Amino acid sequence: MSSAEIAPTESGHRQSSRRFRRAQKVAPFVFLAPAVLLLLVFLLYPLVSSFRLSFVSWNGLGDGGDFVGFQNWVRLAHDTLFWRSALHNILLAVFSVVVQLPIAVVLAVVLDEASKGSRILKILYFLPLLMSSVALGVLFKNIYDPNFGPINGILSELGLYSWTQDWLGDPRLALASVIAVVSWQYIPFYMVLFLAALSSFPREITEAARLDGASGRTIFWRLKLPHLQGTFRTAALLVLIGSMRYFDLIYVMTGGGPENASEVMATYMYRTVFASFELGYGSTIASAMFFIIMAISIVSLRVSQRFETEV
Amino acid sequence: MTSITLNNVEKSFGKVTVLHDIDLMIEDGEFCVFLGPSGCGKSTLLRMIAGIETVTSGDLRIGGERMNDVLPSERRVAMVFQNYALYPHMSVYENMAFGLKQAKTPKDEIAKRVQIAAKTLQIEPLLERRPKELSGGQRQRVAIGRAIVRQPAVFLFDEPLSNLDAALRVHMRTEIANLHRDFPHASMIYVTHDQTEAMALADKIVLLRSGEDVLTKGSIAQSGSPLELYHRPKNRFVAGFLGSPSMNFLPVTLVNANTEGATVRLASGEIIDVPVDARTLSAGAPLTLGVRPEHMVPAPPGTDTQVIRKVVHSIENFGEHSYLYLSDTPDEPCIAKVADDVLETAEGPVAFRVRPSACHLFDANGDALPYLADATSRTFA
Amino acid sequence: MTSITLNNVEKSFGKVTVLHDIDLMIEDGEFCVFLGPSGCGKSTLLRMIAGIETVTSGDLRIGGERMNDVLPSERRVAMVFQNYALYPHMSVYENMAFGLKQAKTPKDEIAKRVQIAAKTLQIEPLLERRPKELSGGQRQRVAIGRAIVRQPAVFLFDEPLSNLDAALRVHMRTEIANLHRDFPHASMIYVTHDQTEAMALADKIVLLRSGEDVLTKGSIAQSGSPLELYHRPKNRFVAGFLGSPSMNFLPVTLVNANTEGATVRLASGEIIDVPVDARTLSAGAPLTLGVRPEHMVPAPPGTDTQVIRKVVHSIENFGEHSYLYLSDTPDEPCIAKVADDVLETAEGPVAFRVRPSACHLFDANGDALPYLADATSRTFA
Amino acid sequence: MAHRSFKLSRLSIPVLGLFWLAVTTLPFLFVVFTSMKTLQETYTNPVWALPESFSLDNYIRVIEGSYLTYLRNSAFVITISVILIVIVSSMAAYALARLKFRFNTALFGLIVAGMIVPLHVTLVPVYLMTRAMGLYDTLFALIGPYVATSLPVSIFILTEFMRQVPRELEEAALLDGCGPFKIFAKIFFPLSTPGISTVAIYNGIMLWNEFVFAYVLTSSPETRTLPLAVWEFQGQYAADIPTILAVVTLSTLPLIIVYAIGQERIVNGMMAGSLKG
């Protein structure tokens, strides 16, 4: 075989080289343009315009509204309902972290160990995330129904009538009841996340530990859990962000009630804009939400980095 | 007290039997190497001894006691894994102390043992570090340290050097040899597929085979001292596996056989004497002659007996020695390894003398014909 | 037309200069191996020639034409990567055809070239498979095939064998040698840190060094034919790098020097003659004597000249040969490599004879003193 | 001692597994069983009782209604959106993972920060834009917001993924004469299929159930997607719980099937996101 080939001319080299460099230069723009454009139009622009509206008093109809300076922000500062909603978000976040993540970890471990039928289990465990919030709302309004729902039904059947509750109608319970469903819905997501991390846990380490005489429990606590900590941090951040802007199930299940007992920032904002016709103030709430979530994300990233132990 | 006995051990994964008919005895303090091609079941065998893998059938005894159903942690074995399997989030100290803690060893006893091990392995300054802050060689020492502190009856190593680069490998090999010297009463089992390592370290090599053969011939191709396997391979598999480049195999026919040995004829007509017992075979039987490349010595001009004549197709010079390629079919190579450099190829065939004692004969099943005399090793003074 | 010239080439990553002062000429059809310890810049140098890495300064010419700014795909080079870098989602055929498609080669031309390459490499039955369905050796052939179809002026290989096991390695090495034979006009550059590979394949070895030395002495420690590097190392680095086990280095003092050679005295008193030119040095100058383990031949009793006496500390038997460890400090090893097996250690020191022509002398800077005669290689007939 | 604790953990695993199986599947079984009851039964029999006859009448009624239109609408919107998400986010991920340009890391941070924007903020502006573009009450109105809101997390996952593609492949392609665009199209895109399927399945699930945008941006029954349908049925059948739950079952079924097929991929694909925090 010969290695002869028609050699390109020197100027040909230069030309294609120049074309190549140009392609290299424009490539980042071309690749990023669609994403950036979409994000600018559908996320950033709305965000900015909502921030602009927070300085306006406007019912959202007709044109403009009046510039009122910081009046909305002052009102927000004194709005106990807003701060109560924010508190509910924080409760939701805290409970989600302490309830969802541990359960998700345990389930991931269960799935990881259960060799038999784990495929079907993985599907069944994932069911909650597959149902839409609207559907879940219908479902759980029925399950929680104090008169007809299966929870109270089973309790009274078991002779535990005194344990039956007005799950969604009692302001002391409503938030907790909703959080339970939110957790139920999202645990599968984090389960999958942890499962992915666990499947990269080296088998040799388990074996070394068994040789070292570690029990299944020790292996879980001392080895697998630390292995998951990076994932845990990611998951916690996702839970935090998700909880701070949570809307769906609360809106369909309680609408924030009763008596605002389950009001969160997003439902409050929604109500302010779409029921009270206060677009200006609603935008103020939305902007505040954004800043609060951003602050919390940054702080929790920092904190988690501080506690990060090298793996 | 630390001897390991396997009686008729078998291992299957589902329907696939990977180890069959394993009979093995490892003496107190012996350094035993499991050698074999990839996938032949070396790791599986080791892991059965460790207790990480169950024994499908047969008896496993350590120090005379039946261990088939004893927990791994209670078998007095310690294992060094291929990729070390250090606990990534624990310091070196914690890694070494972990097993002792599980066994509820008193704190100061733990500290003492770790200190001693760390000193032996010269990793005292590293005790506070995490595994990922260590180099490959240091990690390996920690893995060994973790084994040492448990004062095991048996050390198990699963290819502990395969992740290291060549230079470090030689160095760490020495350290493992030292370990064997420092713990003369502990038995050691060492898995590798690198024959250099096996030869350098082993008191006893257990060479495993894989594939279909396992069910008909058992998994162990041969077990014995390194030199036994090198000089007296029991079958073609062993003969071909040990030595680099591989032994040359040449088809021959039996001319005659008596108590002195056998005489065979090559396809090209040369006659070779081999000191093996071929009396059960009749003249004309097809056999395979095995000669290692390093035993093909260029014959002085005029030599006529015990020579093999071959055309040299190509040459590789390594300074110290050269390979002469005597076959042009890469699948049935024939190589001579000669000292020093060879810069020019002679025209026509070249004659190589082969010592009778360096020749091997294999029958149609690949089994070696029994050797008659033993005169290969010599004392050096 | 396929020669490669580097003039005063330098490569820096940010502030770190990894290659310095590279002057190199690779002739038409030459097989050149870049050898050196890990991290010395072998890959970087290769990648600069391929055009994947920019040249910081200096001139790079292929076939006489300056190539510094020419696109990789237009340099008429083809590269075989360490892990083959086959496109995992394409079939073998598509892998080989990909580059030609990019160059808008006509369909039937592509098919023809791929067919021919596949035939040469005996991978015709694999053309429809995906890389992950291939064995290591087959993958490598495909990677080579991908290079062949481009009919390049230069083949570049970056440690193409390092992922293979020992047996396959020897086999694939032969195939690469065949490739060189099949494409006599293409130059080949081959990166490795395995000296066996380098010795076996190279027409020319370029041995690179790393670390601080690069800035003071340049990156190329020595370049020349394999035997030149083995027998006539220009400095201690080259001497120590080539050969396994490494050359033994022993401190000596110069006794006297003349046109016949130099005479040196070991710390233990023995006198050794070395055929090098040491006349620029005065007697009593401290030097380093280098002797390769394979050149330490056990002396017949009574030999007195040109011997080194050492106590044997331990022995490793490899069947074919044995290592005698003559030093108990692992950092300054001294080893003799002797033929056959050694089963018993003699009491007291043992005498080893060293041929004068197998001795090397290095000055305090590590440079070899110039050799006087050249009588090491011999023609074999 | 050691024997026992070993066994204990052996036992606790299946127990936990079964317990959670009950927690996730019982509500779902409740949905399925109730959907096969008659309305009358739900008033007279206990809620957790099995249906008297496993009747599919409710399903038939739902399917004979506009369910199939809604299913088709959902499938249409989700398919286009997911395709766009995959294309746009993999392009961006490739640039962020492999191309060198100024502010690369900053841009990556900004895009990922898009995950924290409260979506309801965008409702009114998005509605206005949709009307302005004349897309209101068409299924296309949903695609923009769906794609945009899915981008941050998709880009995050895919960038992690593409960082793991061996550099040598890129270089081999360079030698083979590919520029950045071909390297993306011929190498990175096909090689990221595990990550891409994760992104596709994950966003598919999320969007399949999306309600708010669908509600605000469409109005006529011909453009209704499934979550809207659930909502509408809820209005239409008011207290006819069995029929509503039949709708719920029917609207979840496609996802269950898709997930059952793609679950291995999603678990593997999540690695990219989960390992590096």
Next chain:
Amino acid sequence: SILPLAGYSQDVKTLTSWDLQTQEDTVKVIRNGMDRFEAANPGFKVEDSHFANDAYKTKLKIAFGADEAPCIFSSWGGGPLREYIKSDQVVDLTPYLDENPEFKDRFMPASFTAVTYEDHIYGLPAETSAVGVIIYNKELFAENDITPPETWDELMDVVAQLQEKNIAPFALANKTKWPGSMYFVYLADRIGGPETFLNAAERAPGGSFEDPTFIKAGEMLQDLVKAGGFARGYNGLDYDIGGSRRLLYSGRAAMELMGTWEFSTIANENPDFADKIGFFPFPSVEGGKGDPNNVVGTLGDNFISIASSCEYPDAAFDLLMHLTDDIAVEKKLEDNGIMPVKNLEVDDPFLSGVMDMVADAPSVQLWYDQELPPALAEVHKDTTQQLLGLSITPEEAAAAMEAAAKAQDSSN
């Protein structure tokens, strides 16, 4: 249509219409009017969309906010409609009505109150007249020897009697807050008459939400709660998924205060049960200033209006006429809907009863949550729910309303 702009040739003029009717039969009636309009006006086409209850408000709000409202739309009149009117987004129908006096005079005058702003009419009653009545299970009453109460005290007796039998007196599903508000509105109307509310809402001199009337109403409402007047879970049940009706159907609760639309809902949902129900007006309050014949509700709700952005307002008005003409009235009646037209002949006993109540009523008070400006309406609903939850005192509720009303007033 899936494709935008596809399918219509240039000369087709499209009128869009939104309403919140999702019952199949009701939609048919509406569509019938539209079909007749299309037949009478070749070249026009009506695109109708129908939405479920609660979220419709959001949708409409967004549409108006974007100045992209449908050509004709339904609303409950009252506060929200007034917001749209104030921002000039609704067409004043007065001139059209003046041109068609006989058409206009068919309607009961009171039916325009909810859509009148500064003496102009902005909508037509298009559905049914709905007033709050107490629906009860006749069987249960008979079994327990109970007759419909006429005064609050009698009602409280009935409550006690039912309690004894372990039957919840009232079914209430107050998640959406407006069902509970009905009790408060009725009580306030019975105690103080319609003027008290009017004055407070209009911020007339002397008018205040802290008027003793509202405090008294709160107290009485809480009395009812404390007496066990409501079935369990009342503040959390969802009316939209039948949370309250299920209690009635199962016999666990005996009564429900609800708009008269509930009759047809029940007839649709549970025809068997429909035979068992009866109704009676909200009882009188001893010493109250309000006439016991007053009703709370709307006449002709929902109302249909034309958005200013509509390109063809004249045609739109013609469409409105088709939707409310005599044929429409008749069809609606078949669907159990009573349009508020004079001299309507009704056979159905329920409907004729309702007709009678309306005809006799000196005043028809619009639901507060529709009458009040939206933000204030939210406060009203919130405080009422809290009253029902016994978590604030009537005084606190009144104070909160008054404060919000003042803030609202000053910002306008």
